[in-house]
Amino acid sequence: MKLLSYLDGDKEDWGVVLGDGVASLRQRSGCATLAEFVGSPAWATRDTLVAGLQAERPLAGLHYLPVIPRPEKIVCAVRNYMDHHQEVLAAGMQRELSDFPPIFLRVWRSQTAHEAPIVRPRVSESLDWEGELAVIIGRGGRDIPEAQAWDHVAGYSVYNDGSVREWQFHAKQIASGKNFESTGGFGPWMVTADEIAPGRQLKLETRLNGETIQSSHTGHMIFPIPRLIAYASTIFTLVPGDVLITGTPAGVGWSRKPQRFMKHGDVCEVEIEAIGTLRNPIVDQA
Numbered sequence: 001m002k003l004l005s006y007l008d009g010d011k012e013d014w015g016v017v018l019g020d021g022v023a024s025l026r027q028r029s030g031c032a033t034l035a036e037f038v039g040s041p042a043w044a045t046r047d048t049l050v051a052g053l054q055a056e057r058p059l060a061g062l063h064y065l066p067v068i069p070r071p072e073k074i075v076c077a078v079r080n081y082m083d084h085h086q087e088v089l090a091a092g093m094q095r096e097l098s099d100f101p102p103i104f105l106r107v108w109r110s111q112t113a114h115e116a117p118i119v120r121p122r123v124s125e126s127l128d129w130e131g132e133l134a135v136i137i138g139r140g141g142r143d144i145p146e147a148q149a150w151d152h153v154a155g156y157s158v159y160n161d162g163s164v165r166e167w168q169f170h171a172k173q174i175a176s177g178k179n180f181e182s183t184g185g186f187g188p189w190m191v192t193a194d195e196i197a198p199g200r201q202l203k204l205e206t207r208l209n210g211e212t213i214q215s216s217h218t219g220h221m222i223f224p225i226p227r228l229i230a231y232a233s234t235i236f237t238l239v240p241g242d243v244l245i246t247g248t249p250a251g252v253g254w255s256r257k258p259q260r261f262m263k264h265g266d267v268c269e270v271e272i273e274a275i276g277t278l279r280n281p282i283v284d285q286a
Contacts, residue, residue, distance in 0.1 A: 001017075001047070005066065006065055012033070016053065021058045029049060033068075034190075038136060039138060039239070039241065065113050066112065066113050067190050068136060074111070075244050080223055085222065088255060097222065104175045106179055111185075114186075114189075117280060117283040118160065120282060121180045124164045129163075130160065131248055132270075134157040135245075137244065140237060144230055146230045154240070158188075158270050160280060188279075200274075203217050204249060205270070206271075207271070213251050222247075
């Protein structure tokens with residue numbers, strides 16, 4: 001099942017993808033948001049909830065919102081693909097593999113939706129792409145054991161962790177380069193976890209203006225999803241609708257010689273097997 005958030009006029013709504021269209025589930029479920037739904041008792045009845053529904057509006061022309069528009073937490077893993085770690089070392093960065101998952105937090109205003117612009121800030125010309133698998137938390141918890149982590153996953157989506165590189169390197173903590181407004185593409189929808197077997201290796205591809213610039217798979221993760229969930233939940237309570245961004249594979253623009261970055265007029269797409277394709281035009285900050 002594919003679930004998404006969108007605008008209905010000037011009001012936020014959410015619903016289920018049915019063929020080439022969408023049907024609202026907000027009133028039918030009694031849940032105002034998708035984040036509320038994935039943590040509610042209604043989640044267990046989702047198949048019954050959508051049975052027999054017909055699409056109410058087409059996906060074409062839909063005003064998408066980020067899948068979870070305002071998650072409490074967006075937890076992002078750093079250098080969590082072995083091929084990316086190796087390309088960073090080859091580019092001259094001095095980094096060692098950690099015994100624990102390196103993470104940072106994004107704020108929700110840094111997100112942008114499918115088909116909405118990723119905005120290159122006026123202070124930088126080094127806006128880089130990072131195609132990533134997103135995990136949406138359904139059942140919250142603290143100190144979640146790895147063996148139980150899959151039970152806390154509601155579904156999966158696609159993320160472009162747009163990175164403003166020189167701001168990322170202002171200090172040892174990289175969050176300043178990861179939180180500029182409208183730099184993190186998130187969408188177009190989430191695919192519920194029952195559609196994808198736990199730990200399934202998924203192909204990931206990023207394209208810039210149609211050219212493939214990243215091509216890898218989630219099997220290259222250093223810290224797999226259960227480890228990330230266990231680690232993050234040791235620090236803070238995970239709640240329904242929290243988003244876990246699992247890291248990017250090799251192929252980022254910063255590591256290339258010469259370096260290459262996204263610019264006004266570009267279109268960046270991230271496609272993940274069994275989920276879909278996230279598409280964002282790149283525009284300069286006004």
